[in-house]
Amino acid sequence: MDLSYQRELVEGGQWWRLLSGQLVHNNSAHLFSNIVALILCRVLFLAVLSERAFVVSILLCSLITGGLIYFLLQHYDYYLGVSAALYGVLVAGSLHLIVGRHYWGGVLLLVVMAKLLRDYFYPAVLVSVSDRIGVPVAVEAHFIGVLAGVLLAVGQCIVILIRPATLPPK
Template identity: 65%
Template sequence: MVKSKTLVGRLCYRHWPTALVLLCLLVLYYFHTLYDISYLRDQVADGQWWRVFSGQFVHNNSSHLFSNMAALLLCRVLLSIVYSERDFTLSLLSCAFLTGVLIHFLLPSYDYYLGVSAALYGVLIAGALAMWRGRPYAGASLFVLVIAKLSLDYLVPDSVAPVSDRIGVPVAVEAHFVGVFAGVLVGVGEAALGLIRPAALPPK
């Protein structure tokens, strides 16, 4: 395989899982304009369970999409010290699935939801827990910053009003907290697997 000599080509070659996720967000955004694949509680109740997952990856408008794509890239950079490309992608998918399921069961007032932001909060928390094992101060700092940001959003609703105006839907602060809960579950699971994996390896 011939590697691209351009900077963008090298980045896409090295970080192709993240690039693929971003491409999927673009494709799903277009598909969503043709057929609504967001989380819809009544449709899920009718058996369309896939919406708890698909709703995490579609967006209301281009501003919503591109701001979340930028946030995803920022998360990838922040967590590059603890997550490989594969692990970051698996963490994102796990957080997205768990967030969708938890929204369905823990937030009965949510009849409609879309956007990857809650899953990204989950990834940040899972990454903070991963950092905690090797870089406790960095992990604790990231954890506290995420919780502080969400607490501000919840306690001072006016702080997210400009974002709501830009993306065309209310900022789902409660869903973001659910994403944090999903991140804790994923982070604990990753830590458990990290303890199990060495025992499965052949002796040196």
């Protein structure tokens, strides 16, 4: 069963593809690279995100990213992989680190943005990655993931400001 994001099917009512499209991958190399990135994200944000908060962040970034791809990247007829949502988790986690006075989060944020800008302005560096994963790297979707991460972090800050006493400890 193909669960990839396909614009035509989403428009036909299969909204779950906004999430499921990020859970499927083109091949094992694509899946493996995303799993490694996911593990790296978890290690980076141990100080500021509980296990539950990390999983919720991934799911919310995936949903937000899927929705933003649908509404903002209307030329994307097909999409798969979780890398855009991982960019969102990297950005949201970096912002959490900064807010938590772990200032190396700022360095991490700069590194993430520098890589994204390099990929955008010098796409030739992605040829070997595209060859390995069997699909073009969706750099525009990665920018959408960054936007999703910012939206998630802002939303989480609003929740904390509104209900500080009711949130579970980290």
